[in-house]
Amino acid sequence: MRLDWPSVPHWWCPRTSFGGWRLAWLNLLSLLPGRFDCWSDTFRMECRGGGQCRSPAGVDVRPKTGFESGMGVAPGIPGGFGKTFGPLADALEQLGWSRGGDMRAHLYDWRLPPADWVRPGGSFDRLQQEIEAAADEFGRPVVAISLSLGSLYFGAFSRRHVSAAWAERHLAAHISLSGTWAGSLWAPLAIAAGGQDPESQGLNPLVAALQQDTLKSLLHSTPVLPFLSPAPAVFGKEALVEDATSGERYSAARMGDWLQDSGAQQASRPRFKWNYNAARQGYACFGVDTVTSITVLPPGQGGRRYDLHYGDGDGTVPLPSLQVCEDWKAVAAQAGAAVPRNSSNDGSSGSLSGSKQPATHVRHYPGMRHTDIIHSGAAFADVLEALLKLGSAAVESHSSAA
Secondary structure (H helix, E strand, O other): OEEEOOOOOOOOOOOEOOOOOOOOOOOHHHHOOOOHHHHHHHHOOEEOHHHOEEOOOOEEOOOOOOOOOOOOOOOOOOOOOOOOOHHHHHHHHHOOOOEOOOEEEEOOOOOOOHHHHOOOOOHHHHHHHHHHHHHHHHOOOEEEEEEOHHHHHHHHHHHHHOOHHHHHHHEEEEEEEOOOOOOOOHHHHHHHHOOEEOOOOEEOOOOOHHHHHHHHHHHHOOOHHHHOOOOHHHHOOOOOEEEOOOOOEEOHHHHHHHHHHOOOOHHHOOOOOOOOOOOOOEEEEOOEEEEEEEEEOOOOOOOOOEEEEEEEEOOOOEHHHHOHHHHHHHHHHHOOOOOOEOOOOOEEOOOOOOOOOOOOEEEEOOOOOOHHHHHOHHHHHHHHHHHHHOOHHHHHOEEEEO
């Protein structure tokens, strides 16, 4: 992040970032009373018609280079910071891959909505150029490895931004880890709850009480969150949210109505929608408890505002969203693909014998939570096995969508 603010929320907020670029993600100092407003105003987005979103005037934000980046709450807070692809990159480096050589990171601003991904000169155009450069340099198609939102991002890129012929030539496979293919209730819940911590049923303990409104405003203005709401095509007409006061019930198709009724008018605006499947696919899915429905409680019940109902998922993404890949595997099998059994609990579809339907491989990791997969030895072994099965094409060139 680089600052040259024409105005600041408070006189004590820095107008410039002395020394050039600095880390934009939260740190412990950012959470101090009086400082959170300063940080929030640099991190928020301003959106115009058509879904075009930018940082405020005088604020430049760019992704941190490399495979490591902030994740979770903040660096310095136990359990709140992860190195994203760092552990996987470290392990592959020990086996002969090289950072910046045949192992490259694609960087994009995860706050931005899909309308910004697809604009001319946007992150999809840049990703296409990066893949073409890597494939040309090594003479092989690339393997993309993605995490969480990155899976939906790369799936949209490979299905909607480039042609099937381009994907056939430049992409060997897509290995998706904890893919948020059909969305999650945590995204609209974060917007609706605002400054509240829905699990502790009170104010967010990391942010001072006087700054809860600032946190709510920041969440309302983060344009990618509504896009991550549950997809109606997967979750159907089942009520996912029920307001115990009004009796109103909200299905996946009515998440925008719930956000508007909860006071998040900006976040409830219609967003660009994609289909979900990728042109090349390897998939990992696993199950532990996660939020599958929500009851909004009447005021005055001991401070509790939300009753969260749990079901199968990975702690962040519900099982139907994770298991979209199972449908792709079934389609591949119906197209005439062989379906070998690689292990006692994993299935995969093999080559398609002339069919254009991509093969889909599924791995399950029972009890593993959403981002823990990055640190999992079992998941790394499956990623490595997939890379080796893909042969020299994968060994010599691959790209990452974080």
